[in-house]
Structure formats: structure tokens, C-alpha cells
Amino acid sequence: MSQEGQMRQGESNMSQEGQRRQGESGQDQRPGLEGHTGPITIGEALAVVGIKNPNKQVDLVVVSAVRSAEGRATGVGEGVPGGPATQLQQVIERRTYGLEDEHRMAQILSRAKDIPALQKVVNMRDAHKVAEAEMRNDSTGNIDPNGIAASMTRAAEYNAAQGHVNPQEQ
Secondary structure, three states: OOHHHHHHHHHHHHHHHHHHHHHHHOOOOOOOOOOOOOOOEHHHHHHHHHHHOOOOOOOHHHHHHHHHHHHHHHOOOOOOOOOHHHHHHHHHHHHHOOOOOOOOHHHHHHOHHHOHHHOOEOOHHHHHHHHHHHHHHOOOOOOOOOOHHHHHHHHHHHHHHOOOOOHHHO
């Protein structure tokens, strides 16, 4: 299957998950952080992944997806200087050299919601670009249903359904 076909399949599965959540309660459940209201930002979507995956190992797939999300928020491909992607990359580098690193993905990503540069409201174009980065760096070419791209897609779907972003301009 082509990368584009895999992306469509992954997006379809994520859309079905969003429809399932909506159907359970009769209304859109906000897939962001508990207690937060309003549109979901890129920083919040990243924080959700960290909280829901507290012991997930940091790998290149995660780093590239976070870097892509940062790039979408800032408009700069390199993302946020010293931001979550850089911190996650440092975890991998320390591990490569056999150094112990007490930082977990959850600790790093949970702080993303507080970074001003990541306060951009998530739209579907952001989610698509992050999905492309995640699939490109995954050995199977898939999207982790609990990963960055899935969180971004759920956030974008919610934002569009609630009128926080214009689906026609995405």
C-alpha cells in the first residue's frame, strides 16, 4: 500500500474513533486535557499524549512527529528552540551513549501546553503533516493510535466540529 493510502487508512481509523466517542455520549467529548475548555492547541494535543502514555519509550518516530507539530505551530521547520522535540532528541542521544536519563516522554510533553509558541489551534492540515512525519519514520509506516498524529487528528476533528477552525480553509 502506498504511503498516501496508508495515511488515508490511518485517518479513516482515527475518524471512526472520533465518531465512536461522539456516539457514546451524543455530543462531542473534548479530547483535550481534563478541565480545559475551548479550542485544543498543538501544545495541549502534545500534552495529552504524554499524560496518556506515561511510560512510552522515546524514539525517532515520536521526535519527528513532535518536531513536525512544533513546525506547524511556529511556521519554522526546526520547531521550537529548546522545545519538546529538542528535549526528546536529547533523551535518545543520552540513551545512545549509555547514559541514564530520568526524563520520560510524559514529563517533557506535559509541559508543551505551557509553551506560548505551541498555542496555535490544531486544524486538519496540521494533523495531516504530523501524520506524514509519524508514518515516514515508523518502520511499518503506520500511525500509533495513542501517538502524536492520532492526538492531533482528534483535536482537529473536535476543533472543526465545534467551529473553532474553518474546515473549508484547512
